[in-house]
Amino acid sequence: MSKTLEQPPKVKPVPKDVEKYAHSLLPSHHNLYYKRFGKSATVTCAACGQTYTGLIERPMEIEKSLVKVIDLPMHNTEGKCEKCGAPGIYKAEGRVKSFAYEKWTDFVVGQNLGDDFVFRAFSIKRKSRKNLKDEEEMTEYARIYLSKGKKAMEWWHRSYYGQEYWYEGNPSWYGECKISRNHYWPGTLKEIEKTPMLKYGDPERYDLIYYYSAFSRYPDFELVQKAGMTDLMYALLCQYGANINPRGKTIADRLRVNKDRLKELRERKGDLTYLHIFQEERKNKTRFTREQIEERLFLAKKHGPTDRKTYELILMHTNLHKLLAYIESQRKKNIYEHTYLDYIRMRQRAGYDLSNEVYLFPKDLRRRHDEMVRMLEKKRNDEYKEQMEKKWPKIREKSNKLDRKYSYKSGKYLIRPAMNAMEIVEEGRVLHHCVGSSDTYFQKHSKGTSYILFLRNAKEPEKPLATVELSSKGTVLQWYEAYDKQPDRKSIQPWLNRYMKHLQEKKKKKVG
């Protein structure tokens, strides 16, 4: 082999009684394969592999001393090997399929390695084949190495096309680690006692790998557990969420909090919210007042990320006491926090100064909220108009020429082309149809393929009534009043017909 494969750190030989323990995990009964010939039977024991024959019926007096008598074998009943004494289950040869089958189970062996420790995961497998002795095979498939103050190291063993090798795995969270941990070799506990860094652990009901991989990694685990700081202990066990620095010199350094917060942290039973607040305090090289702590508890315990941000913004301009009083006063009017947060976000978007209490704590919240909704809608609309005006400048450039060509007034109605893109947007908004919201009509109008015209009551020339798409040849392609409907079709359609006629005559005159 040319390539040197990676090797895990060395371990001690497997303790002697492990094999016996492994064997005890498998079913105690082996198969007793049998075949009957008239008054006798032949039995092969899968435990010892030996075969014997004997009479299965009460013998005649004369035969008694000459022939061995054995139990009557019956399929799937319990028996005992005449040779080795092992308990077994009789299997009629003809009723057992010839293929082999396997039974296996996994177990873990803990071993002291001086200062360090290793959990070794094994499989014990029993292979059975008809009329042959059972074979048992023990293989090691993973190891978890523990060192003081370090993250556990995980190694996996693989066999690939006959080649055996080890590779370093991703140390997972040991609550979910893939090693089967139903069985621990009983000697494991003594091995733990021999290991200085582990011997004061108290795993209670926790799984040993889960517990000791956290216990060895965090120097303060024992203290945290004994002080009853339950929340923090769970976070350490999960090895997640506590934001600990295992390499710190003192416990305060390791928990990343100011030393004078340790007492309170203990009183709070290691509450993670407090821990994180104290960590923030130390990070910012400051000391939080009681009120600052209360604010942070309020933010952490009640709200999702978006709401929390909004509350943070509010608390930049007021204090928690005032905020809570305001929320309570609104609740009495059946106005809830989400309306308030919604309102504040709109004020912020519209660029208001929230340090002004008139805006921060409005007297009539519901009304101000609805006002903001309308205001922002108008703002969005104005921005869109500007954007379309920039995008389609030709509509304005052409407007005088088109006005001369297409404007017309007769009787009840008048019609005129759109003067600019903004007008088209506004028309679409007021009449609730799509002319102002898709690029199609703007583009056609710019290119001169077709034009957007406004039909209006002659008495109310500023009020949108119907929108008309006119082809460059002077034909009405489509027209709609509000919501894409035509309630005034009876009067508008004949009028438009006259309009088209008018355009044709105008054209002829020009040519003529």
Ligand SMILES: [Zn+2]
């Ligand atoms: Zn036997």
